[in-house]
Amino acid sequence: MIDLGEGVITLLDQRLLPAEERRLSLTSTEEVVRAIASLAIRGAPAIGVAGAMGVALAARRALDAGDDPAEAARAAAAALRVARPTAVNLGWAVDAQLARARDVAAHGPQRLVATLEDAARSLQGAEVRRCEQIGAHGRALIGRGARILTHCNTGALATGGYGTALGVIRAAHEADPTVRAVVDETRPLLQGARLTTWELGRLGIAYTLICDSMAASLMADGRVSDVIVGADRIAANGDVANKIGTYGLAVLAREHDVPFYVAAPTSTVDLSTPSGRDIAIEERSAEEVRGVQLEGRPAAPSDAPVANPAFDATPARLISAIITERGIHRPPFERTLVAALEAAES
DSSP states (O other): OEEEOSSOEEEEOGGGTTTOOOEEEEOSHHHHHHHHHTTSSOSHHHHHHHHHHHHHHHHHHHHHHTSOHHHHHHHHHHHHHTSSSSOHHHHHHHHHHHHHHHHHGGGOHHHHHHHHHHHHHHHHHHHHHHHHHHHHHHGGGOOTTOEEEEOSOOBHHHHSSSBSHHHHHHHHHHHOTTOEEEEEOOTTTTHIIIIIHHHHHHHTOOEEEEOGGGHHHHHHTTOOSEEEEOOSEEETTSOEEEETTHHHHHHHHHHTTOOEEEEOOGGGEETTSOSGGGSOOOBOOTHHHHTOEETTEESSOTTOOOOOBSEEEEOGGGOSEEEETTEEEOSOHHHHHHHHHHHHHO
């Protein structure tokens, strides 16, 4: 879905799906920032990979122009880090690139550039492997004939390969082809309707698309067995920031005794953020809400006041388990997530 060449990043433009599959070629930091901010590429792990590639791209372009690659990497990291503030993976990835640049700076500019390019490609491969492990762990939670409700898009598009919550659905379907997905539209930008259904169709996994407002009714009727979502940031106490609407699904799942799972790599866990109250929530353009069309006509007055937070924070008390590449973590997450991260570093 995203590739780093010599002086260019190519990626599938998610804004055009499912109608058109077009790849973008990005050759500057500004273009990478715009691609992330405009959702041409989106999903916490995927924008982390894009950020790492963006730093490497800036260093390569500087080297080719006879400029200082280290300085270019620092400038690119500063611009990329703020392109989308809620997902922790973006800042984590660009900071890791800067640390590598400092480590090899004494070996010359060519070594620095090669190191950053290799690291960016390695990160993409590592995220794919982490997602595959998440799927393997998560399928143990899924019963036969499950009807799994998912929100937004958490597949290969959002992760650079395989998927987090959608990766669990993939793995469960591989073990039991009767597993089906229930897909929220995910307003206002319809990532579920546009992207998740596109991926499920390509994977041959049966699904039902619903409006976000239909989830409660389906749960009440027993037509949802599990809810699985991804995450853009997981706080130290287990609170989870994810696409707006996730919190409401967690409340509904608790009311209807439906397990509510979060699937995310450990790169999404941010132990420096104590709780969901400390997570910066991105506010996006009002036009994303006002711009909805009904039969070609605007669905709202052009001057309608709009609130458009892109994410919400789901309290840890509503989460049945968090699935990472390290396994299945149950409450209290303050202990189980920290233990998983410590084990990964040992």
